[in-house]
Amino acid sequence: MKRKSIRGKRSKKSKVLAPQLPRPYHAARSTYTDHLGWSRGNELDPFSKRRLMRVGIIGFAGSGKTTIFNALAGIGGDVAPGKAGRINLREVQVPDARIDKLSLMYQPKKTIYASIQLADLPGQAPGSGGGFDANSIAKMREMDLLVIVARAFDNPYINAPIDPASEIGGMLAELLLADYTVVEKKVMRLRKEAAKGTERDLFEQLFATLEAEQWLSTLELSEQSLELLTGFRLLTLKPVLVVLNTPEDKADHDSASELIEPLSSFEAPIFALSAKLEAEIAELDPEEQLAFLAEIGIQGTARDRFIRAAYKSLDLISFFTVGEDEVRAWTVQRGANAQTSAGKIHTDLSKRFIRAEHMTCADLIELGSEAKVKEAGKFSLKGKEYITQDGDILHIRAS
Numbered sequence: 067m068k069r070k071s072i073r074g075k076r077s078k079k080s081k082v083l084a085p086q087l088p089r090p091y092h093a094a095r096s097t098y099t100d101h102l103g104w105s106r107g108n109e110l111d112p113f114s115k116r117r118l119m120r121v122g123i124i125g126f127a128g129s130g131k132t133t134i135f136n137a138l139a140g141i142g143g144d145v146a147p148g149k150a151g152r153i154n155l156r157e158v159q160v161p162d163a164r165i166d167k168l169s170l171m172y173q174p175k176k177t178i179y180a181s182i183q184l185a186d187l188p189g190q191a192p193g194s195g196g197g198f199d200a201n202s203i204a205k206m207r208e209m210d211l212l213v214i215v216a217r218a219f220d221n222p223y224i225n226a227p228i229d230p231a232s233e234i235g236g237m238l239a240e241l242l243l244a245d246y247t248v249v250e251k252k253v254m255r256l257r258k259e260a261a262k263g264t265e266r267d268l269f270e271q272l273f274a275t276l277e278a279e280q281w282l283s284t285l286e287l288s289e290q291s292l293e294l295l296t297g298f299r300l301l302t303l304k305p306v307l308v309v310l311n312t313p314e315d316k317a318d319h320d321s322a323s324e325l326i327e328p329l330s331s332f333e334a335p336i337f338a339l340s341a342k343l344e345a346e347i348a349e350l351d352p353e354e355q356l357a358f359l360a361e362i363g364i365q366g367t368a369r370d371r372f373i374r375a376a377y378k379s380l381d382l383i384s385f386f387t388v389g390e391d392e393v394r395a396w397t398v399q400r401g402a403n404a405q406t407s408a409g410k411i412h413t414d415l416s417k418r419f420i421r422a423e424h425m426t427c428a429d430l431i432e433l434g435s436e437a438k439v440k441e442a443g444k445f446s447l448k449g450k451e452y453i454t455q456d457g458d459i460l461h462i463r464a465s
C-alpha cells in the first residue's frame with residue numbers, strides 16, 4: 067500500500083476521567099440547515115473572534131457519518147438515510163475535566179465549555195468512482211479539520227465489501243485530486259504569463275508535491291506562503307482524523323486493534339468506535355452512561371476522546387476565566403499571546419490591556435483556592451507578550 071502522509075501524528079490513547087458533570091454538556095445550541103450560511107465571523111480568518119472551528123465529517127455513503135454526527139452531538143437514536151446534499155450542523159461542547167473541577171469549586175451561575183462545530187457532509191456512493199461533486203468539495207474547503215469515516219461493520223444496505231483501507235485511500239485520493247485541479251489551473255496560468263517570483267515558485271512547489279501524490283501539509287511552508295494560500299482553502303493543508311466505524315463487539319481501541327493494524331500506513335490518527343453503540347450511549351443520562359460503559363468494559367465514551375482529539379489536532383488550547391458568575395473556557399490558537407487571548411473575551415480588553423493576572427488551573431485545583439495559590443507564590447502578573455498556555459487561568463486588567 068502506498069504511504070500517505072497526512073499532517074498529525076498518531077495520538078496516544080487518552081484516558082478519560084469519569085465525568086462529574088455539573089450539567090449535561092450536550093445542551094448546546096443547534097442549527098440545522100442545508101447551506102453554509104451560518105458563519106458569523108470573517109470566512110477567511112479561522113481565528114476571527116466569533117468563528118467556531120469546523121469539523122467536517124466525510125466518507126462514503128453508508129459508512130455511518132450521520133450516526134457518528136448524532137452520537138457526537140449527543141442526539142442519539144437511529145438515523146434515517148440522509149437526504150442528498152443536506153448538511154447537518156451542530157455546535158458541540160468540548161469535554162474538559164478541568165472545567166468540571168473549576169465549576170465544582172466556584173459553583174458559578176454559568177459554566178461554559180469550549181465548543182466546536184460539527185458538520186455532517188454529504189457522502190459519496192461506495193464504488194461509485196464518480197468522485198465528489200464541486201459543491202461537496204466547496205463545502206469541505208470551509209472546514210478546519212476533516213474527519214474521514216471508514217466502514218468496518220457489515221451494512222446490509224451497502225452492496226460493497228467491508229474494506230476500510232480502500233475507503234480511506236479513496237477519500238484521501240479525492241482530496242488530493244481536488245487540490246491538484248486547483249493548483250494545476252493556477253500553475254498553468256502563471257506559466258502562460260511567464261510569471262516570476264514568490265507566487266510562481268510557491269505554486270510550482272505545490273504542483274510538484276501533488277503530482278508526487280504527497281500532501282501539501284508535508285511541506286514546511288512559511289507564514290507568508292500560507293497567507294498567500296488562505297483564499298484557496300486547500301484540502302491537503304487541513305488536518306485529518308480517521309474514524310473507523312467498527313462492529314459493536316469491537317468498539318474500543320484494544321478489541322479493534324486487529325482492524326486498525328492494516329491501516330497503520332496512513333499517518334492520520336485513527337479512532338476506532340462503533341457509531342451505533344455511541345449513538346445508543348448518547349441517549350442515556352450521564353449516570354446510566356457510566357453504568358453501561360462499566361458493564362461492557364469500556365473506559366469513557368469514544369465521544370469524549372474523539373472531540374478532545376479533534377480540538378487538539380486543530381492546534382487549539384484553552385485558557386479559563388473563573389468567578390462566581392461564570393467559569394469559562396476560551397479557545398485560542400497555540401502560540402497566542404496574552405493580549406490576543408484577552409481579545410477573545412472582549413476587543414476592549416485587548417485594546418486596553420495592562421496586565422494579566424495569572425495562575426495555572428493545575429495549581430488552583432491542587433491548592434484549592436486563589437488565596438492559597440497566592441500564598442504559595444504561584445500567582446503572577448503577565449505582560450502583553452506572554453504566550454498563553456493551555457490550562458492558564460487569566461484575569462485581564464485593563465485601563
Ligand SMILES: Nc1nc2c(ncn2[C@@H]2O[C@H](COP(=O)(O)OP(=O)(O)O)[C@@H](O)[C@H]2O)c(=O)[nH]1
Nearest residue numbers: 126127128129130131132133219312340341342
Ligand atoms: N451495525 C451498525 N450499523 C451502523 C453503524 N453505524 C451506522 N450504522 C447503520 O448504517 C446505516 C447508514 O448509516 P448512516 O449514519 O446513515 O451513514 P451515512 O450515509 O454515512 O451518513 C444506518 O442504517 C445505520 O443505522 C454501526 O456502527 N454498526
Ligand SMILES: [Mg+2]
Nearest residue numbers: 131132147148
Ligand atoms: Mg448521512
